[in-house]
Amino acid sequence: xxxFFKVGLFTFGGxxxxxxxxxxxxxxxxxxxxxxxxTDLIAIAESTPGPIAVNTATFVGxxxxxxxxxxxxxxxxxxxxxxxxxxxxxxxxxxxxxEYVNYAFMGIRCAVGLLIxxxxxxxxxxxKKYWYTYVLLALAMLIMLLLPNLSTIYIIxxxxxxxxIINLISFKTNKKVEGDNNA
Numbered sequence: 763x764x765x766f767f768k769v770g771l772f773t774f775g776g777x778x779x780x781x782x783x784x785x786x787x788x789x790x791x792x793x794x795x796x797x798x799x800x801t802d803l804i805a806i807a808e809s810t811p812g813p814i815a816v817n818t819a820t821f822v823g824x825x826x827x828x829x830x831x832x833x834x835x836x837x838x839x840x841x842x843x844x845x846x847x848x849x850x851x852x853x854x855x856x857x858x859x860x861e862y863v864n865y866a867f868m869g870i871r872c873a874v875g876l877l878i879x880x881x882x883x884x885x886x887x888x889x890k891k892y893w894y895t896y897v898l899l900a901l902a903m904l905i906m907l908l909l910p911n912l913s914t915i916y917i918i919x920x921x922x923x924x925x926x927i928i929n930l931i932s933f934k935t936n937k938k939v940e941g942d943n944n945a
Contacts, residue, residue: 777815
């Protein structure tokens with residue numbers, strides 16, 4: 763799939779930096795997924811083993827072209843990076859010693875931070891929001907500020923547990939309201 767080859771070739775900063783570009787291509791440009799499906803897919807890709815961009819490419823490829831699509835999108839995403847890293851590895855010391863390369867990497871780091879932030883904002887905008895969404899977001903930011911070395915695993919597990927609890931509570935509340943209306 764040329765879409766994932768292009769993403770793999772022109773995106774720096776890892777999987778999270780690739781997500782907004784993948785979403786633009788997959789949702790907005792080609793319409794392979796709806797925005798809600800993309801949000802769900804990102805959650806699944808993040809919680810399964812492996813890099814998030816590779817998982818996302820695999821899932822999208824499978825949805826579009828079944829098994830062959832999954833293989834082709836995964837290889838298309840990974841291949842450009844593999845070639846570039848292999849070439850750079852032969853000249854890494856000389857490459858990193860270049861002053862302009864260091865300047866370029868400083869700019870790329872800023873751009874990657876912005877791409878990751880934009881991906882988070884887009885995911886947040888795509889979710890339903892309740893009063894407790896903002897409370898949980900503020901609490902999550904406070905925890906990450908106070909515990910910057912907290913493992914991603916704990917963050918994902920904590921998010922899953924909180925989501926489960928909230929949905930169980932709202933399910934029981936909705937069921938109780940329905941029971942009162944039927945009486």
